[in-house]
């Protein structure tokens with residue numbers, strides 16, 4: 110098991126945002142984490158990345174607790190986040206953004222190859238490689254954020270709402286890309302509000318509500334679950 | 344909807360524009376007169392017997408009012424030309440009225456500068472109804488010239504502006520330039536062409552204007568056709584080489600005072616480059632920067648001074664030469680930088696400014712305290728710091744110390760340039776952009792931030808070390824908060840993160856006030872003005888860093904083209 114979260118809780122001051130969450134991520138699959146606004150999904154990802162301290166429970170990478178690890182050390186262990194709201198480096202060029210993603214690597218040859226591979230995966234970015242990333246469209250920025258995350262050669266890519274604010278057609282493309290990335294060997298933890306689509310492609314999924322996991326199971330199965338539908342429609 | 348149709352054509356809007364521009368110009372002129380600047384500027388000729396700095400300033404104000412009245416605004420995309428002469432006439436009328444008031448009412452008890460000669464200066468010697476008419480018409484003409492200039496194509500303005508600026512500089516600094524010309528047989532024959540006994544001659548002004556115009560036009564002539572690829576790399580270094588040559592020759596030729604000014608500029612450039620790493624790259628605002636400078640100076644002092652406070656006096660450590668003390672001083676400053684960085688690691692934005700300000704003051708107060716007096720001399724400081732020596736040669740003069748500073752600055756510039764392009768430099772830029780994401784990319788936040796303080800401090804420590812031998816002594820009172828603010832102001836005016844910007848900023852904010860000593864009391868007025876003007880007109884600084892130049896700009900400003908990063 111690459112990543113294991115056990116009974117994790119975290120709080121902002123007095124407000125408990127996540128309570129006793131357990132998530133298991135085995136090599137190779139797509140795991141989805143869905144839930145309404147404010148359910149605690151981003152908080153969970155940030156805790157995994159070491160950007161937020163947890164108040165209880167453990168997070169383990171390859172069986173080893175991350176308690177003592179700094180964010181950059183977690184990244185170096187192959188757990189890489191593509192943050193919510195894209196958060197690209199707006200003043201750097203597209204290409205510089207990608208190279209920033211490979212910051213913790215120093216195999217220059219392979220970095221250049223990976224960059225070219227990203228340009229194959231996202232031809233739009235190749236055309237705009239010199240453009241200042243802050244001037245890209247929302248969809249293009251999402252491509253930069255994703256490609257930047259992949260440049261770290263992650264073992265697990267934590268994607269926080271990659272479809273946010275995108276047109277339905279672009280959302281389809283994003284989901285296709287996620288599947289392609291996964292097929293190429295990267296494990297994906299996908300956080301989505303676009304729940305039904307996320308569940309469709311997930312091997313395993315968790316539904317979060319008010320900081321707790323309320324449901325879990327194989328993705329397509331949950332997609333048909335009455336309770337999921339009631340959470341999202343009622 | 345109908346509002347949109349007569350967009351920019353509304354006479355009342357145009358009228359208001361002209362009136363405000365004129366009134367603003369008059370107010371500025373009246374303000375400068377009241378504080379005494381205009382009278383003082385009158386003592387400095389720009390063109391001998393024709394134009395003083397005061398007159399030039401008044402004309403420039405009206406000229407700018409005319410030019411600014413033509414700048415399109417969102418409500419008014421095509422301002423009418425007549426707003427400019429209107430602005431000029433209003434300004435002329437108001438200033439003439441002000442002069443009239445000075446002549447008829449004794450305002451001296453209020454503002455000591457408001458005396459009849461000033462009135463004659465403001466009205467260019469004109470008086471009476473006819474005189475006022477001439478003044479108003481002349482002022483309208485100057486403002487129209489401003490408007491005309493504003494409407495010229497960008498290319499032409501880029502030629503005219505440096506040419507006019509060159510004339511101004513050659514006139515204002517005639518005493519220095521004359522000394523330089525006279526000092527060398529190579530140039531001596533040139534002098535009579537430009538300068539008479541009392542300054543730049545009219546012919547001289549014309550020649551300077553023409554030469555500067557031609558020089559500014561040169562790059563246009565030699566420019567490769569658009570899209571023909573990059574400018575070859577050596578050509579980019581031509582201006583830098585030219586400036587370097589100037590820096591090498593000017594202090595020798597200009598005499599000790601010029602050398603002293605350049606030395607000071609050099610020290611500020613060193614500090615500016617250091618703060619640029621902290622603020623320009625890593626985005627860490629630091630108002631306690633002077634502490635690093637002080638550390639460098641004090642370490643140099645206690646290691647080399649011939650004083651009871653020197654370490655050699657009461658420990659087994661021998662008295663060191665400057666060359667050994669300087670690297671130790673730099674290391675000490677680095678250590679101070681790290682110590683300084685640790686408590687403010689988690690502090691961001693506005694709070695960081697306050698926290699660093701506090702730390703800087705703490706350092707100064709500790710040095711000044713009685714507790715530290717047995718070691719650092721308290722308010723009396725440490726005296727008798729010897730000048731650096733190489734063999735028999737002593738760096739005793741300002742000129743030789745300037746060359747030492749220049750060498751240090753070149754070395755530091757090279758380091759800064761390499762740093763910006765290094766992995767660490769990229770980490771700093773990423774941290775400035777988004778701390779969380781940068782960490783998620785694998786950047787070590789603590790280490791990178793501390794390194795930013797450490798490198799910034801190293802540059803300041805080097806400057807402090809040279810400063811100590813320059814003045815032969817160190818006192819806590821030399822290391823005021825104002826110094827940190829000066830360094831901050833000069834890199835902001837020059838352009839954050841830009842190396843050439845640091846040099847230009849230091850020239851403008853440190854060099855100009857030093858060279859124009861008589862305006863000393865107005866130094867901070869000038870600072871404020873320079874800062875406000877840059878922030879309003881060129882928020883990226885005078886020479887923006889390439890990275891900043893392509894910050895997101897509104898599509899109108901870039902004509903719809905996409906900003907493109909340098910390769």
Ligand SMILES: Nc1ncnc2c1ncn2[C@@H]1O[C@H](COP(=O)(O)OP(=O)(O)OP(=O)(O)O)[C@@H](O)[C@H]1O
Nearest residue numbers: 121124126144145146147148149150151152153302
């Ligand atoms: N920095 C913060 N300080 C205080 N409370 C916070 C902070 N960040 C998040 N919260 C709160 O924690 C809870 C969980 O937030 P989180 O961002 O994890 O939700 P989410 O599931 O990602 O929601 P969304 O789908 O809207 O992104 C929310 O109630 C939010 O208001």
Ligand SMILES: [Mg+2]
Nearest residue numbers: 150151152193
């Ligand atoms: Mg979220």
